[in-house]
Amino acid sequence: MKDLLLYLFYQLIVRPWLTLIIGVRFSNRQVFDNVRQFIVVANHNSHFDMVSIMAALPWRKLKNTRGVAAADYFGKTSFSARLMNFFFHAILIERHRKEGAPSAIEILDGHLKAGKSLVLFPEGTRGQAGVIADFKKGVAILLRDNPGIPFIPVYLDGFGRVLPKDKWLIIPLVCKVRFGEPVYPAGQDVDEILEKVRDAIFKLKDKDERDRNVFDYK
Amino acid sequence: MTIAGHSIPEEILWILAVIFGVLLSCSAIIYLLRQRRDTSLLKEIHLRVWSWWRIAIGVAVVIAGPPWMGALLIAYISFVAMREMFSIGQLRGADRAGIFAAYLAIPVQYFLAWHFYFEQFLYFIPMAMFIVIPVLLVLNGRMNQIGRSMSIIPAILMLTAYMPSHMVLLYRLPVQPHPAGAGGLLIFLIMLTAFNDVFQFTWGKLLGKHKILPYVSPNKTWEGFVGGILTTSCLGMILSFLTPLLWWQACITGFVVGLTGFLGDSIISAIKRDLRLKDTDDLIPGHGGAMDRLDSILITAPFYFYLIKYFAGI
Incomplete structure (x- = not known):
């Protein structure tokens, strides 16, 4: 029931708001039709990133998809943690691990083993618009340990202008959510897998014709 | 005809019937052709016609809603x-x-x-x-x-x-009452602006030799420009029944819409060249962005308004 409400909320309120007011375009949303379990991997510029990806998920996928977010940021108050849990089924991860606590990889691996899909931002934090920072290795380790699960690369363009880091004013501007085809990275080498993930996202970035025209964001 | 207390003049209904009749027959022909053989060209045309449907529905709301x-x-x-x-x-x-x-x-x-x-x-x-x-x-x-x-x-x-x-x-605008009402004034502007683009393109293709703005739009020619403006002036006279204008006033209006439509188109084209873009966006499949469609009407609208205001003596 709660999941149905959430789905309707995304489809009837969030998505029209994103497309009609903010100016978000989704492309290749149908990738989700052919995968059961997946890890969505995207570049990260804005709080809009997670919202847009969640709004693109079909009903059966939304139920079982969990967003991965930073506990030190979103878990500051129990209220915000509960909101994150409701809207994104969020798994809150401590970016600076305390002694003796289970590592982020172990927690996420547990969720994958339990049949959940994940939405991950391997840059670890929101970067500058138009710039993709170095990826953290965690996603590659998860993909290596769960060989049956593909990753779906996503390139998000323009969200860093709509709502950049440390700003509160939302400005409607055309932005894009480009979903790539799912990739099953074979192999045992973490660096190699990470390279594949990076490549897939950069390929989507190149495909974006608008990129010839990157916003001069200084 | 009256829908929910809002009456639509007969002239507007005729115009809408023609627009949707043309679109309907286009869609029917494309559907039949695609049944026989589906080519990428047909798919492209299908996309464009589909976009025209959306534009036509928007126009219908503006003039008849x-x-x-x-x-x-x-x-x-x-x-x-x-x-x-x-x-x-x-x-x-x-x-x-x-x-x-x-x-x-x-x-x-x-x-x-x-x-x-x-x-x-x-x-x-x-x-x-x-x-x-x-x-x-x-x-x-x-x-x-x-x-x-x-x-x-x-x-x-x-x-x-x-x-x-x-x-x-x-x-x-408190113009003297005329049968087609405000919707008539608006569809007159919209049709003149849209057909002016078509006329300039067509005359340019038929007779075009001398480039008018070689650095901005290599496809625009003097022949298309002059032919387009003259044809739009004629169309203005033909469609003057939609407005309170006399035939010669409608002709001048057509002339001004033709000229300013060309200018609007050129301004947006120049901005696109500066930014090295082909289209401003990909909002409307087969047409580019909203600005690619609106470039002319943004400039024709104010000129048209002040002309009507002047002719109506307000």
């Missing part, structure tokens, strides 16, 4: 055009407050137009917003390239909000 609905739709289209221009405008992060103020000016401007507060309508953007936006940029404190932003943001506001808001004034 209740005026408040038409006004809201024009205001929303104005917002979409502005969003598109800001998205390609290569502005600075420091311009966000100015951009936001420009968006906020849209509802105010259309409110003034809707209530025909004509004087306030005239000075709100050219005077008030031309101060508010630069002040917001100054308060932000980043001076590097600020002059560029101070010019671009108000210019986009002028082009995408001030100009088309004149169309909403047409709903309220």
